[in-house]
Amino acid sequence: MSQHFKWRVSPSQGYDANRYVRVVEQGVFDLLNNVWAVTLENDAKVNAPWRDRTGNARQTLAGYAVRVPQSGSVQAVFVSDGERLLPWTYDPGRGGIALILRHGMSYGKQLELARQGRFAIVGPTLDWARPQIWASVQRMLK
């Protein structure tokens, strides 16, 4: 008696790992860009500790997510030192997604660093959000 083996679905159609990766990446990108980037930008604008003179520094705070190509890097005015969410920013050899919160004015760096960070907003906002962002990514992937 012969044993027959028959594919019910072509192996190439049964499990498309590349498609799965693309869907996961798109989901993470949407979560970071549509939820967290907006949250970070709004929180930074509301909580920026300086007293406005022109309002430019507050208005030009911006949050967004970008895809980092395999051999590319991210250009941003002030990217916080990443812990787990932004390793790709520092390693041009790997692609990924970067969530950026940045100043838009040239003196943004002074606001972050001068007087031992007394007027910093980007760094503290990312510090506050980082565990929550990571937890939300993990929840989405469960």
Add this chain to the structure above:
Amino acid sequence: MTTKTAAITALLAADATLKALATGGVFDLNALDRQGLELEDITAGAPLVQPAIAVRLSGETPYSGLAVSAAQITVELYFYQHAGYATCEAMRARCYALLHRQRVASTEPAGEWLFQLQWAGDITGQNDESLGGASMERSRYIGYLTKQ
């Protein structure tokens, strides 16, 4: 009673290598007034900025990934010197050796247990205009602690 920044400041100030480098002193920013570190604090009457370190606890946020009632703290170290960055780099490297993957015990507030500090990045080659354009670098350390 020792706060977290006071404990870190004491650890750095007690190190002989760092003491020889940071001749302007090691400052706990939580113990300074609201203006923070000012030029007269690190010039000590001399025209030049003396190499100095400022320790700051910049954030303490709930952390759900480790345990219930856990928090993530961010400690920032600011390094200053009058010009150039050689001493800043040396101080930064020594602080890394003293703090990275080390536990620094504090007693205030009570009921907190800091597991260890981990280096979380440096910003190098900057100048602080509020301190007369002194050379400045910054190190960040992240730690996880449980709270009662």
